[in-house]
Amino acid sequence: MSLQRISLKFVGPSGQGINTVGKIFSKTLKSSGFHIFATREYPSLIKGGVASYQIDFAYSPINSSSKLVDLVCSLDKDSLLNNIDSTKENSIVILNSENTEEDHFSEYSKKKNLTLLTLNAQKIASENGGIEIMGNTVLLGLLARILSLKSNVVYEQLLENFKSKKIDTEAEKKCLEAGYNSPLFRPEYTNLLKVEKGLNILNKSPKFLTTGNDALALGAIGCGVRAFYGYPMTPATSIFKYLGETSKETGILVKQAENEITAVQMTMGSMAMGARSFTATSGGGFDLMVETISCSGISENPLVIVLAQRAGAGTGLPTWSGAGDLTSAVKAGHGEFPRAVLAVSDINSCYTLIQKAFNIAEKYQIPVVLLTEKVIAESLFSTDSLPKNIALERGLTQGTSRYGITDNGVSNRWLPESNKKTFLMNSDEHMESGWSTENAEEATRMVSKRMNKIMALKKEIPEPQYFGNINAKTIVIGWGSTKNTMIDLLKYNKEIGYLHYEYMFPLKTDFLKNLLRKNDKEVVLVENNFEGQLGKLITEETGINFSKKLLKYDGRTLTVDDITEFLNN
Amino acid sequence: MENNTNIYNTELIPTWCPGCGNFAIHASLKSALSELKIDPSSTYISFDIGCNGNGAGSINAFGFKGLHGRSIPLAIGAHLANRKFTVIADIGDGGCFHEGLDHIVHAIRSNYDITILIHNNMNFALTTGQATATTQQKKAMYGLPDGKPERDLDIINFLLSLSPTFYARGYSGDLKTLVVLMKEGIKHKGCSVIEIIQLCPTYNKELTPMWFAEYSADVATIKEYDNSDIKKVKNFFNNDAKDIIYTGLLSKQDGIPTFYDRLPSREGIKTDLVEEVKQYNVKNLLKDFE
Structure with a gap:
């Protein structure tokens, strides 16, 4: 499997543009005909610490990161030291350092037969009329050369990325060319990675690059979601960001609530009124929403919550990935009530399952938890197309009793509207009318009715x-x-x-x-x-x-x- | 539509104690809605948990009896989804100033176009009389035989500090004024907070109609009190107010946009969210991912 895929990792202090170079290079690779999977790792702080951006690329669809990489590009020495163990044998390491003579890595270099290319990218940038941050552009140039990519493709992506910012395009171009034409380059590096010349088959590029969270947000937009209520928590926050940034086009109401309890309660209110809406959070925020999940269960008000998992209990490893909230999603909440839990894996399932979640929530009038993970939420996947929208199933009917007993447990549900029959939704145990009751027989009937919905739902959902x-x-x-x-x-x-x-x-x-x-x-x-x-x-x-x-x-x-x-x- | 409060009645008889202020509050709400000619099927009420919530079902409207402390965000979600409805959040002093204190702060700040009715009976009554922030300090309550140790919450100055666009105080013993305040609150475009001093003959025996008559005053009777000037109102309650219960329309600020009206994403859109739930073609949006 050696070089059917190549794995490249940018490493550097958090806040030094790692994410930007990663994105630009991901798009460059996509435009050059490659499928990619790109993932970010970063510490829970704004500046400093070591962040990384790993891009795996191949000619066929690719879905995960390699453990060891073929090529490292490090913005500084400490970041490289931190990541040196993730290199394969014979890999190439590009290091940005003020002191190009110094060699701290000879031990590693020898052991793994690494090729270490040290350059002072900031100095080269400044010699070419650029500012300090354009050192990153110099590095992109050298990388493009080693991987036989065209420098103008990098340049186009660079311009695209900074289109809303004022940048010195002339200096960027000169810095890029300086990196591309660096005297450090040797043709054998290209051979070392066994990347043949002429790889750039532009007509075979995948069409889109999107993260899991963007795909999920798009799926939500596609199935008629009209409101999103959120509170910031990694790795759910970028759903909020995307829906907010596109809200003028979509008309979706996006609200940053005062906390997760508010977010989920507002979601409940909008869903009770009949507007598709949802909230997204991670484990801690989800815990705060749990009482409302139970309320949704007994009041039979549809509810959709995206639970974007990260690693650990408590605050845990806030910016790292994990899948430890399944038990929580399945079991959370007091009392007994029906629910559904779905889990995405890639951009296709992100797009489709959020739509499914709404159909199930509305049709069965239950809470639905959609699980994702940091590595899905924030990683870039490439694809030729996203799935088609699935038909909306809202389960809306006319009726006279909002909680009427039926065989499958699903009662009539109609939306509040002028001149329609009024009803009370109730988190107290209630009668078919919605009025509260503490009668034993009625309680038995109602609990059974609701729990019957699990059997009905189970018939509908597919096998693994x-x-x-x-x-x-x-x-x-x-x-x-x-x-x-x-x-x-x-x-x-x-x-x-x-x-x-x-x-x-x-x-x-x-x-x-x-x-x-x-x-x-x-x-x-x-x-x-x-x-x-x-x-x-x-x-x-x-x-x-x-x-x-x-x-x-x-x-x-x-x-x-x-x-x-x-x-x- | 006839001016007839009967259409808001249901066959469900509330379970409140004899003499409970909630009877008057419900009657006032029905009168206010009726006089404003708002149909039951155009009204959405979210009820909290507590004695106020035990009235859910006995008023004909679309409604939701949800969780303790959460009737405000639930009402906000309903309101934002369909602004054609008159949305009312019903809550007690326990739910409002304890369990869900955050919500009143942000609801006022955001100025959602809803009406919040705070049933202030100065204790957690449904759980049989525990102290709330509004219970008088030192008063013996459930589990506190030696009296409530904490200081009371100064509700007026607390709420005024948030610059509410509508803040009124009514009294369950004065239906006539309460109806007027509720009508004004419902009509007001913005977040209307109506705090209702509620008689609780079971757990707050000290507050009797006679006591109230002696120790309360409507701000309308105060010379030069201008409820449209929030600075003056704050100044009055910070410096000049006496140790009595003030009632009436304490503060009303017109012309301040509601949360919804501040949303660029909803500018120029005539429909409400509930009318827009249908498939959306994301083709245009996908261009950004090419």
Whole structure:
């Protein structure tokens, strides 16, 4: 698999433009015909610390990051030292340093046979009429040369990126050319990465680059969402940003509420009135919303919450990825009530599942939690197209009693409107009319009615998706971003299969049970958490136990290497 | 539509104690809506948890009895979705000044076009008489045989510090004035806060109609009191107010835009959000991702 994909990592102090160079270079690669997957890692602070922007690229669709990279471009020495272990053997390292003679890396260089190219990018920028930050442009020039990319493609993306800012375009161009024509470049570097000349097949470029959160926000816009209520919390915040930045075009009402409780309550109010709206948060904010989820359950008011997971309990690792909130999403809330929990994995599922979430919420009049992860939310995926909008299912009917008893538990729901029959929605136990009751029989009837909706919903939702060899002896089971890594792994490993869950609750297990009917399969659970939370849900539902588990909970996502290594042991 | 409060009645009889101020508050609200000719099906009321919320169902309107302390944001969400509705948030002093204190602050600051009715009976009554921030300091309450240790909340100066565009104080023993204040509050374009001093014969026996008559005054009776001048109003309550219960329309500021009216994304759009729920073609938006 060596160089079917190339992995490149920008590293540097947070706030020094790592994200900008990463974005510009991602777009350059896309425009040069590559599919990419780009992910950011950064500390929870504004300036300082070490941030990185890793871009994996290939000629075919790519969904995950490599563990080790072929090429590092570091804005300073400390950042490089911090990341030197993530280099492959024979990789090329570009280091920006004032002291180009100094060599702190000879030990590493020798061990891994690295090629270290040190240049004083700021000095070169200033010699070419640029300001200090244009040192980054010099580095982009050199990178483009090593990867045989055209410098004018970089330049176009640079202009595009800064189109709303006043920049010295002439100086940028000169800095870019200075990097491109750097005397440090040797033709053998290009050979080292085995990138052949003439790779630039422009007509084969994927059409779009988008993050998971942007795709999710687009999906929401596509299915008629008219209001978003939020409160900042990484990694959910960029949903808010995108909806806000496009609100003049879409007319969507975007409100930064005073806290998460307010955000979710406002969402409830708008949904009760009949406007599709949602909120998005991470684990801590989600906890604050939990009482409202329970309220949504008993009052049968549709509710959609996006839970963007990061690693850890409490404040945890606030800017790192994880998938440890599944149990919370499935179990959170006092009392017993029906709900649905869905989990995205990539931009396609981000776009489609937010639309599904609304259909389920409205049709079944229940709370729906849509799980995403930092690595999906903030990473850039490339694609030729996003899925089509799915038809709106709102479950609106006419009726006379808002909580009427039915076989499947779903009562008539109509929207407040002048001259329509009025109704009271109620978080107290209530009668069919909506009025409160404490009568034992009525309480039994109402609880049963609501819980029946789980059975009805379970009939509608699909079985998990199976990828890879259907006769495989080894089957990996996972959810969320695990799919992206597994899809990349299955390109090289034709011996195994992967079972992917995106409907987490209610949980469908017939396909899995059928698959395991013959006792000759080995099942491997792969999750980005400590407990194996999907595994626990499956065990609860089926009694199937998992003895082989790859669980990672260090804030980093699973890589192809992680899983391959585990399977080989 | 006839001027008839009966259309707001339902067959559900409220469970309040005899003599509870809530009867008068509900009657006043029904009269106010009726006199303003607002149909029950054009009214949305969010109820809090507490004695006020136990009236949910006994007033004919679209409504939601939600969670303790949260009737204000719930009402705001409903209002923003469909501004054709008259939206009222019903809440007690416990819900408003304890559990959900944040909401009143930001609702006033944001100036959403809703009406907030604060039923201030000076205690948590439904849970059988615990102290709230408005209970008199040192008064013995549930679990506090030696009296409430904390100081009281100065509601007037607290709310005035937020520069409310409409702040009135009514009294459950004076229906006539309460109806007038509610009508004014509902008509006001912006966040109308109506705090209602509510008789609670079970847990606040000290507050009797006679006591109230002796220790209260309508600001309308004060010479040179100008409720349209927020600076003067603040100054009066900071410096000149006596140790009595002031009622009436304390502050009314017209011409301050509502939250919705400040949104560039909604400028020039005639429809309400509820009318716009349909598929949207994102093709144009996707260009930014090419």
